[in-house]
Amino acid sequence: MSTLVADVAVVGAGPAGVAAALAAADLGAQVVLVDAGQAVGGQIYRQPATAAAAGVTAVGPKMPRRLDRVVGHPRIKHLPGTVVWQAVSRAGGAGGVEFRLWLTSASGRTEAGRSEAEHVVARAVVVASGASEVVLPFPGWELPGVTTVGAAQALLKGQGVVAGRRVLVAGSGPLLLPAAAGLAEAGVEVVAVLEANPVTLGTVARGARLAGFTKKVGEAAGYARILGQKRVPVRAGYAVTECSGDGQVERAVVSRVDRDWRVVPGSGRSLAVDAVHVSFGFSPALELPRLLGCAELAQPGRPSAKVWCDADQATSQAGVFAAGETTGVAGAEVAELEGYLGGVSAVRYLRKTRPEVSLFNMDGEGLRAGSGEQDGQEVRAVQRVRAALVRARRFADGLDALYPWRDGWLEWARPETILCRCEEVAWGAIEAAVADGARDVRAVKGVTRCGMGYCQGRVCGPALQQAVAAATRQGLSGVGDLGSRPVMAPVSLGTIAGSA
């Protein structure tokens, strides 16, 4: 059993994790960067894994060149295809804390070419594990051919493959437009882009222009140009409210929805499609911060909490820092900037808590009490990051406000509509559990098995919260959430036995 020892363990290699790893390593720390993907970049900057994917016309933000340095950095050990399945902390002497992270293959396949290391032991952790895509249930959403928008993106950008030739892109949020533009550019017939909220490309562009975010105006204009050229209609106030087909999706019902996402009676229209890509935004991935005991903040009107952290990205747990979507979904720019801060803060924490201990394999400059000039450079760099972060967060908050989460979708479901895809728990069972007295999602889970399956409530959790909140006439905060349990990823009993 092999153990990697590092100063800082960074979990997640999207923009936040890569930036955190670079900042900490540039300051002299030995960094282990654990990531489920085969290449760095995360979901937003997904890198092509095949020749066909490399030939796909890129639509949407590309990984900034400044992040490329993470590959081959002398102080960063990147573990691709790897996930953390368990994490504990313990006092490491002299006021410090030692973290132990258990690793396994991301795919679940044995000998999948990943690093053989089974643990990382580190004295600081940066959680940069991103967010989960939210999809709300509707009749037929479990049919093959109905996928998340993220899946369509991952297939196209990572694999050079499309899930259908005649598709709808639906849901809510800023991801719909670049995803649809990418598919259209790849030759897919995108029948329409359906945004449930009353938000058009024009709304986004106007808002960005007013706030002075010219780069974002250009991005939105680029998507509009592609969608216009390919004659893809973009409709605000519409949703896919039902899918049907024999063994796979063959038809989708497109309905007009009101401001609360309730179907306008009589507005439904059935269209022939071979794939439907749906997304209602993202919720922070809280499994790892929960295992580490990090405090959370509720997000009003949103189904998921976010990790609480201070202005230095420090969480409530000494030695644990968080950056990117786990601290609130705000996009790649905010994530990268938080990553730099988190990486610097992790190193400053190590300097402060363990000044007498030289960092593992430390080869230099940064972490030793630096010269006055170096300290000044570091302070100025941090000031620049903070200033950029204020600006980037302003745009992200403005964008977020355009895409509220409504509960009219509850009326799309029928008693037989599946809510929990893993355990095949139907909507009617949830209503029955509430009628029998269940008042929160944990109670409903206990009665129905909703959220108890393989995905551990990652998919149905947000919908279940909103469903129980509505059925019990409480606010989202009153019904709790599914929580998460130790063992963050499926592992064999042999792996657990071998880890003792």
Added chain:
Amino acid sequence: MRAERVRFTFDGRPLTAEPGQTVGAALLAAGVRSWRRTRAGGRPRGLFCGIGACFDCLVDVNDDRAVRACLVPVRDGDQVRTSESVGVDR
């Protein structure tokens, strides 16, 4: 130069994939939409989240049962089978 295609089978049927492709992408590219039946309703499932979070795309590959098709790269000679084993005693 064109890279050799990877050869694999799905439920005994010979298929090929691009080097680097995942099992899920290779099956979709070959027109296969579904490779699992649910254990309660026996309903077909395929790729849903595409990034390893939802576990809908579970598939059996060689001796590994119930791995996520969206994450596992296909290798030459892989025997991929419809997964009916999830949660079922054998």
